[in-house]
Amino acid sequence: MSYQRVKFYQTGTFTVGNRLLDESNRTVQAGMDRTNSLNSGHRACQGCGEALGARYALDAVMRATHQQMVAVNATGCLEVFSSPYPESAWQIPWMHSLFGNAPAVASGVAAALRAKGKTDIRVIAQGGDGATVDIGFGCLSGMFERNDDVLYVCYDNEAYMNTGVQRSGSTPPRAWTNTTQAVGKDPGNPMGIGKNLPRIAMAHGIPYVATASVADLHDLEAKVTKAMSIRGARYIHIHVPCPLGWKSDPAHTIKVARLAVESGLFPLFEAEGGEVTDRTPIRKKVLVEQYLELQGRFKHLLHPRDEGALEAIQAMADANIHRYQLLPLKA
Amino acid sequence: MKQHIEGSQAVAHAVALCRPEVMACYPISPQTHIVETLSRKVKAGEVGNCQFLNVESEFGALSVLIGASAMGARTYTATTSQGLLFMAEAVYNAAGLGLPIVMTIANRAVGAPINIWNDHSDSMSMRDAGWLQLFAEDNQEAVDLHIQAFRLAEELSCPVMVCMDGYILTHAYEVVDLPTQEQVDAYLPVFEPVQVLDPQDPVSIGAMVGPEAFAEVRYLAHNKHLRALEEIPRLSQAFQDIFQRSSGGLLKTYHTDEAETILLALGSVNGTIKDAVDDLREEGWPVGSIALRAYRPFPSHALRHVVKGAKRIIVIEKDLAVGKGGIVSSDVKMALQGVPIIVDTVIAGLGGRSIPKASVIDTVKQACLEGLEEPHFLDLNWDAINRELTRQQAQRRSGPTPENILREIGAPGASPI
Secondary structure (H helix, E strand, O other): OOOOOOOOOOOOOOOOHHHHOOHHHOOHHHOOOOOOOEOOOOOOOOOOHHHHHHHHHHHHHHHHOOOOEEEEEOOOHHHHHHOEOOOOOEOOOEEEOOOOOHHHHHHHHHHHHHHOOOOOOEEEEEEEHHHHHHHOHHHHHHHHHOOOOEEEEEEEOOOEOOOOOEOOOOOOOOOOEOOEOOOOOOOOOOOOOOOOHHHHHHHOOOOEEEEEEOOOHHHHHHHHHHHHOOOOOEEEEEEOOOHHHHOOOHHHHHHHHHHHHHHOOOOOEEEEOOEEEEEOOOOOOOOHHHHHOOOHHHHHHHOOEOHHHHHHHHHHHHHHHHHOOOOOOOO | OEEEEEHHHHHHHHHHHOOOOEEEEOOOOOOHHHHHHHHHHHHOOOOOOOEEEEOOOHHHHHHHHHHHHHOOOOEEEEEOHHHHHHOHHHHHHHHHOOOOOEEEEEEOOOOOOOOOOOOOHHHHHOOOOOOEEEEOOOHHHHHHHHHHHHHHHHHHOOOEEEEEEOOOOOOOEEEEEOOOHHHHHHHOOOOOOOOOOOOOOOOEEOOEOOOOOHHHHHHHHHHHHHHHHHHHHHHHHHHHHHHOOOOOOOEEEEOOOOOOEEEEEEOOHHHHHHHHHHHHHHOOOOEEEEEEOEEEOOOHHHHHHHOOOOOEEEEEEOOOEOOOEOOHHHHHHHHOOOOOOEEEEEEOOHHHOOOOHHHHHHHHHHHHHOOOOOOEEOOOOHHHHHHHHHHHHHOOOOOOHHHHHHHHOOOOOOOOO
């Protein structure tokens, strides 16, 4: 199988940011040999964070495995926009079974590869936050607990976007969704509930857990590459803004993702064997308000101002900054 | 080699000889002895490089096999009852994806009330999922059907359930002729998948299909079952050629020639039914019986052929379509459309209730002399039912029905109502 080449004019030029890096350190996407695992022509929305994250993650896996990989996909936006029969944007061996079973299907692929002695072929599973933290959680926990040789990638856009923006276990406090409407007392998603899946993954003691963001694609690639150098169950949780569900400008996807990181709401870290081993320090701390104000799903917190909610969300960001030591400790 | 052996052990032995590559299992009675035995065989290195996964649910178990089968591995699991219902979404998915997974169903009732004993409610709930469903009459056949199931599944690229009555077969010790590895290898070729996840030749499996093609894809699933109607007898004959015994096929008849009344059933109750047929024939009643081996695909044509000339079919079934009556009898009636024959439904053996030979004989006589109400419930305790119905009408807060019935029938330890 030959992978379709897409002409990439920036390669080898000094026109983009990569020029500051040594060629060996440049992103997979900057290389002529990138595989376009998720090829152009799919039907994702403008500004889709998930499509961007998936392309970077999968091409990095392809490079790390010398194109010896199989991907399993949960039901969701990524599956639907990429594979309307008879078209497929996937240039990799790719399988979709159900919404809630991608981790188990991937475990099965890995088991078959073990049985056949083909352990040079690697397995990844991927899904959105609904498939990961909610409906597929049992299968995911089983995959972690058995330490099956699978990298699971969660693209977290913080709600069920494929079905039209309903709340998931990953929807942040006070966010509007179609099932947590911005009406009544304390409008939006209630405070103080929801799941932190990276920490739950760490509690399983699996070899590698990391968070990543489409705001730092080079970091994302590096974490995927590192994950592929390890055997056993691995988990990467990628923050992917959804302009449709977050009511943000499609042109602001990277900006919104960066503000989530820089405010401390979405900490970037790595953990091995259940212990945090590294984190990405915040370069320039911003208030959570700056993140929230770009998104219509939080409009009810700012117009009129809901000081209580803003303080509570700022406290969440500050707690992350403290927990993961995202800022240099003050003297 | 003939051996006195438990049904589950015999089935595990047969499955291991079929050289499965991935098994994923979750415990539920009464299938546990099968997977316990297989886990020991795998760990002891008796099943090649087979991978045995202890998973977190039945849904997980079948999902693991979906991935493994798509990767080209021969796959197996066993379940029953609530477990089959818990994996329901994956059951349909495996069939839709055309993955030749083989699964034992140790048939058991479905709750509530929770009940671990035998009936066919579980596999009936999945009858339209697209899997072939084969029913074993005894443990020899359970062994033989598993070997045929792998070949059938892989030739058609369609999953197969081998249904065997929970406890009645799974836990029964009887003499079984266990096949040898040489015989199984001669019968069952290496698995060549029609679709596989392969980095050298990447394909997308499980794409979304819209209205423009969905009906055609579903027809092709139906078409597999139509082909199975021909493959099942052919592979049964091929089995006989190697193993020197008749096993499988679409259905098996017992004294149906010249019979005016024919009993029809699935699974182990056919043993009792054949004894009842013997007794009735001794008394001069022209009766016979049919054991359905294949329930999906439904052997309509074969059935029409063997009931030619009979006046009445009495379907004895261990399930209940609540609000309607018989499930199997509905299929029988559809198969015999236009044939001048009476089809009776007898609901029997629910939740492990025994089906005594005397009750079968009485029911046949009653049907022939007076006719049966539709559906007829075998050996129902009408006194207890009527007392409970009266109580429910008199009292809004009448309490949980199962507990009330247990008290009505004077179950040990239950206080009087």
